[in-house]
Amino acid sequence: MQNKLLLIILDGVPYRNWRRLFGNLEGWVAQGEAQVWKMRATLPSTSASCYATIHTGTPPQVHGTWGNEAVKRLTQPDIFSQTRLAGGITGAVAHSFWSEFFNRSPFDPVRDLEYDEPASQTINHGRFHSMYGYNLINQATPADYDLFATLTMLTERFGLDYGMLHTCTLDSMGHRFGHDCREMDHAVYALDATLAPWIDRWRRAGYEVIVTADHGQSMRGHHGGTGEDQQDFALYYFGPAKGPSPEVLLDQLSLAPTILSRLGAEIPSSMKAPVFLQASA
Numbered sequence: 001m002q003n004k005l006l007l008i009i010l011d012g013v014p015y016r017n018w019r020r021l022f023g024n025l026e027g028w029v030a031q032g033e034a035q036v037w038k039m040r041a042t043l044p045s046t047s048a049s050c051y052a053t054i055h056t057g058t059p060p061q062v063h064g065t066w067g068n069e070a071v072k073r074l075t076q077p078d079i080f081s082q083t084r085l086a087g088g089i090t091g092a093v094a095h096s097f098w099s100e101f102f103n104r105s106p107f108d109p110v111r112d113l114e115y116d117e118p119a120s121q122t123i124n125h126g127r128f129h130s131m132y133g134y135n136l137i138n139q140a141t142p143a144d145y146d147l148f149a150t151l152t153m154l155t156e157r158f159g160l161d162y163g164m165l166h167t168c169t170l171d172s173m174g175h176r177f178g179h180d181c182r183e184m185d186h187a188v189y190a191l192d193a194t195l196a197p198w199i200d201r202w203r204r205a206g207y208e209v210i211v212t213a214d215h216g217q218s219m220r221g222h223h224g225g226t227g228e229d230q231q232d233f234a235l236y237y238f239g240p241a242k243g244p245s246p247e248v249l250l251d252q253l254s255l256a257p258t259i260l261s262r263l264g265a266e267i268p269s270s271m272k273a274p275v276f277l278q279a280s281a
Contacts, residue, residue, distance in 0.1 A: 001088045002264025005208045007164040011047060012171025012223060014216035017179055018234035021188040024196035025211060025236050035243050039235045039250040041215040046224045048097055050214035055079045057256030057271030071097050073105040077268035079256050080122040086265035088161035091125035091154040093147050095166055099128045125154050131168065139172040144191055148198040155205065162263055174217045208239030208262060241277040250276055
């Protein structure tokens with residue numbers, strides 16, 4: 001493929017907390033080694049709706065995922081399937097919703113928690129978790145360090161061309177505490193410090209890296225509706241391509257076609273939003 005790329009999704013972080021609390025990511029921006037923009041989520045700004053939009057490049061009114069209760073196998077072309085059509089190898093480390101959307105549904109933990117299927121036309125190498133038993137007191141989230149290590153293992157064992165990782169740690173913390181508190185300040189600090197060495201390792205391995213969210217979250221810990229706090233988040237890009245000026249507001253619908261363009265895979269006609277990263281001259 002033309003390039004290799006990893007998409008890292010930190011669930012439920014509002015734009016304000018990205019720019020003021022992620023010191024390592026902002027340090028790379030300050031040193032000219034990363035670019036950052038504000039991106040706006042689809043509506044509803046609900047997790048499952050945004051997951052589906054991120055990979056299909058279509059809004060919920062097209063892919064039909066109205067909320068977390070409407071998870072099903074999607075029928076639109078997506079990043080995984082287009083990468084496979086181009087001959088690439090794909091992998092995912094994520095919540096089980098992603099497996100249901102892009103591999104098979106319903107999710108069977110015995111069958112689907114871990115699989116390696118070289119002939120799959122979507123996700124070849126999957127490592128999923130269910131967060132079974134999640135509530136405001138019991139987060140039921142895996143350690144982010146373990147998730148980052150798992151994605152790295154997939155890249156090094158199977159030579160992924162496209163890999164994605166999704167973690168709900170900060171979304172779960174936000175629902176419990178809200179985003180303007182000492183607990184959230186520390187949680188973001190801890191995740192930023194945990195993520196940084198893995199970004200360095202992935203970049204040294206030749207990957208372009210995007211770090212972003214699926215949606216924002218209000219200071220009261222809510223998302224799903226309109227409003228900059230619920231919809232807006234940051235997108236950091238590590239790689240040689242050039243994006244628009246930092247003041248440009250990106251549309252979440254543009255993420256899928258942009259990733260496919262970096263990989264060198266065909267962008268399907270269902271993805272209508274413009275690409276925002278262009279090859280440098």
